[in-house]
Amino acid sequence: MLLLNKEKSSEGADWRFCVAPMMDWTDRHCRFFHRQLSRRARLYTEMVTSGAIMFGDRERLLGFDASEHPVALQLGGSDPVELARAAEIGAGFGYDEINLNCGCPSDRVQSGRFGACLMAEPELVASCVAAIKSAVGGQIPVTVKNRIGIDEQDSEADLTRFIETVAASGCEIFIVHARKAWLKGLSPRENRDVPPLDYERVYRLKAAFPELTIIINGGIETIAQSAKHLEMVDGVMLGRAAYKNPALLLEVDAALYGETAAPLRPHEALERMLPYIERELERGTRLSAIARHMLGLVNGRPGARPFRRLLTEESVKPGAGLDIIHAAIEAARRVEEAPSLAA
Incomplete structure (x- = not known):
């Protein structure tokens, strides 16, 4: 059954x-x-x-x-x-x-x-x-x-x-x-x-x-x-x-679960993270502590490597802030718009 x-x-x-x-x-x-x-x-x-x-x-x-x-x-x-x-x-x-x-x-x-x-x-x-x-x-x-x-x-x-x-x-x-x-x-x-x-x-x-x-x-x-x-x-x-x-x-x-709402796209999920990341940065959390969990978000798609490199290399720099996430959002958007590997 x-x-x-x-x-x-x-x-x-x-x-x-x-x-x-x-x-x-x-x-x-x-x-x-x-x-x-x-x-x-x-x-x-x-x-x-x-x-x-x-x-x-x-x-x-x-x-x-x-x-x-x-x-x-x-x-x-x-x-x-x-x-x-x-x-x-x-x-x-x-x-x-x-x-x-x-x-x-x-x-x-x-x-x-x-x-x-x-x-x-x-x-x-x-x-x-x-x-x-x-x-x-x-x-x-x-x-x-x-x-x-x-x-x-x-x-x-x-x-x-x-x-x-x-x-x-x-x-x-x-x-x-x-x-x-x-x-x-x-x-x-x-x-x-x-x-x-x-x-x-x-x-x-x-x-x-x-x-x-x-x-x-x-x-x-x-x-x-x-x-x-x-x-x-x-x-x-x-x-x-x-x-x-x-x-x-x-x-x-x-x-x-049978939910009918359209799923988020990767860049939209990153946009939802912005308020949380802003609060955490104000508390003294390093951006890299959060960004490391996002590295695989667009894995397996054209443009995934530049997306990972952006988050990996930029988030560890002193003073790294929301501008890095905004750049990642745009990088994810480009990945979504690129032809898939199966096309």
Whole structure:
């Protein structure tokens, strides 16, 4: 059965299309930019450790613009008490969801006993989820992002046990990266490409747990591919493709949500960024901190390289300001008017 038109209880509680949490990428400037491209996509923060929230600069770590909704906070950690407190603080900032990271394979994350290595301890994950749910009082969803397996613990039975155990603690929403993680011997970069994708396993997981919301992640590159996955699962999550080719987000609202308004053109999305950039510059934000997220906006089209070069080279100069963005708007307009490569 096609699930393309499946609606959740409210617009803010819809996981049909999500942009993945990505370290060093999905900061608040990136998310604000992505929100200009899609009104409906669900956005995620970078992973923030519970310890950082407990002892760090919370406004810097957790602050976001109201226009980013729906936006989720992804937490990293393994101490139920500390995670509960961090989640409570995050909920106080107004996030629409608390997500627990059980999928990151980096050595640094493993040394802190969180990320993908937690899949070896489903009972601990269940305790963490239960503590988080209690802390936020059922006001916002608590979700888990996990792999299909880790190291030698990668059978379908292992994944089923993990999902069953964590679901018993009250988690109803799982974002499943359709690759196992090799925690010994592969780098985080290699873990994004080397283990083979197994979408069918995620489909079978949804069939086995029809009462759960299952979002598929890993290797999805287009909106057409997203729509195909939505025939089998409840939602899709795109990571690198959405970041490196953000213009695909312009297709989301019409293709996956049935919106009838004409999508913005790239130069119009940049125009929408002007008030935000002006405010941020007044606060002392460097233009390059915002502009770096826009570099791929016209990728794959004639004129994309000069557009990228303009933003890359000019935004880092001392005193770089709105004139650079105005120039980028004109460069994007020229790209839109140029004949396509397929013509």
